[in-house]
Amino acid sequence: MFGIYLKRELGRRKKxxxxxxxxxxxxxxxxITxxxxxxxxxxxxxxxLKSLYGLGTDMTVTKTRSAPTSGSSGRPNFQFDASSNGSDKTQSSDRVMTQGGQALAxxxxxxxxxxxxxxxxVGALTLNVTKVDGSFTQGKAQSSGGNSGSGGQGGPGGSGSGGNSTAAPQVQGGGANFDVNSYSVAGVDVGDQTLGPLAGSKITTGRTFTAAQSNAKVAVVSKSYAKxxxxxxxxxxxxSGTKYTVIGIATPDSSESTTDVYLPLKQAQTLADxxxxxxxxxVKASDSKQIDAVKSAIQKNISGTTVTTSADLAETVSGSLSTASNLATSVGKWLSIAVLAAAFLVSALLTSSAVSRxxxxxxxxxxxxxxSRRVTRQVVGESVVNGLLGGALxxxxxxxxAxxxxxxSPKLTAQLGNTGGGGGMGGGPGGGGPGGQASQNTMEIALSAPVSMTTIALAVGLAVAGGLIAGAMGGWRASRMRPADALRSVS
Known part of the structure; x- marks a missing residue:
């Protein structure tokens, strides 16, 4: 009886x-959206974030940044031999520095x-290499004055009998033309490559380091740097005068590489002295839920270190990705809650109005x-069906x-800034460059909108909840009606 009446009443009130x-x-x-x-x-x-710290890494430990020592600015400097036998002097120099000028034992x-x-x-050594390559051109001294008259004698600083003076010679021509190229080098612990700079990349050409190459003069380069x-x-x-054989090309799993060249850790340490x-x-934690506790333990027990987790690094992400994420989290969720509450209220009012008619x-x-309970059940049943229909739609x-x-797939940009330590996770954009200056790296990420089963289940729950709320209000109103009301409504 309930089902038959329910079907008939919904059919009569389709609109x-x-x-x-x-x-x-x-x-x-x-x-859902x-x-x-x-x-x-x-x-x-x-x-x-994974492009910086790689898969499996929960946090990184770096040395707490300290002020440069007296007489040291921390900036790269280049000294060239000024003497030259010819008119041109070719110069080339590599300046290798640890990233941010900070290092741990x-x-x-x-x-x-x-x-x-x-x-x-696992430890790693991140270096900044600045290569200056070019040449000096020697200028030529030319005299801008001359002597006039006859019998005049003169030399540098002297005057002839005629009272004429000679002007000081001037150097004309010459100059310098130098090209400056900077790139990053990461020293990798070849004994454990599941963590560290190479963890976020895969070798697409050649091979990676072997355990026997802990001090070999071999290198893996990023795909972009190789190109x-x-x-x-x-x-x-x-x-810096040392030749390395390229054994592999690394392609990052998710974004542009933040490291150009990978070397065995011992070789990187030798380069940077x-x-x-x-x-x-x-660092990889035993339990991902205890990351904050591990961070506190390291900072407490090992002085002079800065511990950076993925949550800390996420705060440095700016650009359209960060802006859109904040909007989706704050404005979007509150807007959806407001619209959903309004939909529930409208449904309840419409159901109550339908009961009045x-x-x-x-x-x-x-x-x-x-x-009365049977009348209420009938109204609630109709509302729940309406809610399920609304849920399906x-x-x-x-x-x-979605x-x-x-x-x-709209493109969003992400700018990665400095975390304030001696280096960012993975020694990439979060770290300081020469002189401790913060560097930034801009990436483009394609946005997707995955829908999980949890979201679908939430939608079904909201549909049922909306139907129950509307049915409860309409059923309460229907239960208060008396048989005498039907007689009064007869015209």
Whole structure:
């Protein structure tokens, strides 16, 4: 009886049922869209962060930045031989510096690995190499004055009998033309490459380092750097007078590479004259839920260090990605809640209004013996069906909107700034360059809008909740009607 009556009543009031369902559908569709876009923002931020610290890395440990020592500015300086036998003098010099000018002793890696909650720790040395290449051209001295008259004698600083003077010679021509090229080098612990600078890249050409190459003169270069400098596997790369054989080309998993050249850690330490030194320690926690506790333990037990987690690094991300993420988190979610609340309220009011127009019907049913709870159940049943219909429409609209965002894939930019330590996670854009200056790296990320089963379940729950709220208000109003009301409504 309940099902038959329910079907007949919904069929009689198709227009009203459709209006209620559409109201709920719009609110649910907005919730799905905002949730899916927010999930896409989170994925985009994860891609940006993983490009810096690599897969599996939970935090990095760097040396706390200190002021330059007296007489040292921390900036790169170049000294050239000024003497020249010819008119031109070709000069070339590489300046190798640890990133940010800060470094930790390699023994700190062992101390970090021994801390409670640390699964593994790996040290790396990040270098900034500045190459200055060019030549000086020697100028020529030319006299701008002359003597006049006869019998005049003169020399430098002298005067002839005729009173004529000679002007000082002037140097004309000459100058310098130099090209400055800067790139980054990362020293990799070849014994454990699951953490560290290479963890966020895969070798697409050639191979990576082997355990036997801990001090070999070999290099892996990033795909972009190899293309820019026409490097291939088997060719040699010269850094500060040392030649390295390229054995592999690395392609980042998610974004542009922040490191140009990878060397075995010992070779990088030799280049920078930083024996047994590292700039960054990559840490993997035993439990991802205890990252804050591990961070506190390291900072407490190992002085002079700065611990940077992915959450800390996320705060340095700016650009359109950060702006859109903030909008989706704050404005978008609050807007969806407001629209959903309005949809629930409108549905409840429309249901209550529909009950008011069915005074004669419900009054007659009560006169025939229907108890109030049965009338209430009937109204709630109709509202729940309307809610489920609205939920189905809302899920369809939400999926269509999410698919449209994914298909369009709007490009968002992410700028990675300094975290304030001696180097960023992975020694990439978060670190300081020569002189401790903060560097920035801009990346482009394609936005997607993935829809999870949790979001679908949330939509179904909201649809049922909307139907129950509307049915509760309409049922309460219907239960208060008396059989006498039906008689009064008869014209």
């Amino acid at each position: 009203a049922a459709l209006v209620i369902a559409l109201g709920l559908a719009l609110g649910i569709a907005l919730v 905002v949730n899916s876009v927010s999930a896409g923002m989170t994925q985009a931020q994860d891609k940006v 390699s023994s700190v890696v062992t101390k970090v690995a021994q801390q409670k909650g640390v699964a593994s720790a 820019e400098n026409s490097l291939k596997v088997g060719k040699t790369l010269t850094i 930083a024996k047994n030194k590292v700039t960054t320690i990559y 069915r005074v004669r019907e419900f009054g007659t049913l009560k006169a025939l013996g229907w108890p 809302g899920i369809g609209l939400g999926l269509a909107a 698919y449209a965002v994914t298909a369009i």
